[in-house]
Amino acid sequence: MTWFVPFAVLMTAAALFCVIHPLLRQHAGPLQGPAQSSANLAILRQQARELDAQLAAGDLAPADHAQARAELERRVAEEVAAPAPLVQAPPQRLLAGIVALLVPLLAAGLYWYAGNPAAHAVMSGSAPPLRPDHEISAAQVSTLLQRLADRLRNAPDDADGWYMLARSYTAIGRHHDAELAYQRLIVLVPDDPDVLADYADAAATAQGGSLQGKPVELVRSALALLPDHPKALALAGSAAFERGDFKAAANWWERMLPALDGDAELRRTTLANIADARQRAGEPVSTTTESPSAGAGQAISGTVTIAPELLKHVTPGATVFVYARAPGGAGPPLAVQRLSVGRWPLAFRLDDTMSMLPQLKLSGAKEVVVGVRVSAQGRATPSPGDLEGHSQPIRPGTEGVVVRVDTRRE
Incomplete structure (x- = not known):
């Protein structure tokens, strides 16, 4: 125990130097944050919700759902990996002081909570019982955030602290x-x-998901500053779609x-x-693909x-969902197209x-069944009242397929 304390103090001091030294220097970061990453994450969250809905409805096997979720989680991790300074800033003396105070306290607290202080008492035979559980509870997370909020008062x-708290x-x-x-x-x-x-x-999430009102005003302000901001464009399109201005939604996207x-x-x-x-x-939609070589011959x-009578x-x-799936209905659809009546x-x-999923493509299947589902609510999962129809098994590359909607889901 006698050697551990000075060694820990030395390592903490070295860590503090590495963190505080850049804060005390004049530095400049890019003015724009991770706009691209924000837009991508918004789309990835939507895909995750759709996968969960398909699992709940029984349209997706648990193994396929786990595989798809793992792929989305990998991509989310890649999106959030890159740091992004908020604004150009002078030396952060106040932040450096806060870090100098908090790092030793947090290091000691985390070691006491998640480490093994009792190991030093083992040699003397007086070790207290170890904690059976090292998981951080929701209450502890809330406590940490409350401490951050108290410091910000x-x-x-x-600004960096408020941005961290908001996120x-x-x-x-x-x-x-x-x-x-x-x-x-x-x-x-x-x-x-x-x-x-x-x-x-x-703000949209706080008011039940609607972008109308204050959220769309904020989007307009963002686009006035940066007309090609990806997340602002995505939100502007969603707001237009929500109010039924489909032409504007397509233009924004x-x-x-x-x-x-x-x-x-x-x-x-x-x-x-x-x-x-x-x-x-009511506008014409091109059915050509951007990459003719990407399985175009198997369309x-x-x-x-x-x-x-239906x-x-x-x-x-x-909304009309047209999809191709392996015969028997196992696994997620190999291709999906969303149309309107x-x-x-x-x-x-x-x-x-x-x-x-990138590893499950239409061109890799020997046979598929083309299914159609008409949803009045536009939901990705089947609901009572939906109208459905299916083709016989066909090979990828078949043209002139006719699918008849002839069943109403009860």
Whole structure:
């Protein structure tokens, strides 16, 4: 025990030097935060919710759900890995003082909580019983955040601290608290489009998911500062879609596409949303793919018809899901296209660009069944009242497929 304390003090001092030295120097970070990452994470969260909904409805096997969730979690980890300074700043003397005080206290506290202080007493035979559980509870997380909030009351001009608090509240689902933190942050950093877009997202979540009102005003402010801000463009499109302005929604989302060149899957998801919005607006939708070599020869195309007696159950603007799945219904769909009810018959085309998972593609299947589901609510999971139809097993690459909607789910 005699050697451990001075060694721990020495290591803590070295760590403090590495952290405090840069804070006491004049430094400058990029003015813009991780706008691209924020937009990507918003899309990844939506995909995760859809996977969970399919599992709950029984449309996705647990093993396939676990595989898909693991892939999404990997991509989320990649998105949040890169740090992003908020603004250009002078030497952070106040923050350096806080760090100098808190690091030793947190190090000692964490060691006492998560380490093994009793190990030093083992040699004397007086070791107390070890804690059976080292997991941090939700109450402890709330306590840590409360301490951060208390420190910010004494340092109300610490923009980085308020941003950290707001994001932390968002991460644990305390959306109203996150909105309050953003309200303080926006006073300190009124012209940062990243902050404005994140604030809009938090404000929308706090009011039940609607972007109308204050959230859309924040989005407009972000776009006025940076017209090509990816997350602000995504939110602007969602707000337009929510109020039924499908043409505007498609236009906003199309402006996102240049920022998605580095992520083919997110680009395909956005293109599918654009196609859906265009069709809802009554505009022509191109069925060509951006990459003809990506399984284009294995595409399936055809039309969807409906039994006359079911037409009375189709509501205007209902969503039509066309998908290809392995015979027997095992596993997630290999390709999905989302359409809107218009004039029957409806044309469709499925190819590898519409796959849900990169390792499960239409071109890799020997046979598939094309299914159709008409949903009045536009839900990704089946619900009572949905209209459905299926084809016979066919091979990828088949053209002229006709799928008849002839069943109403009870």
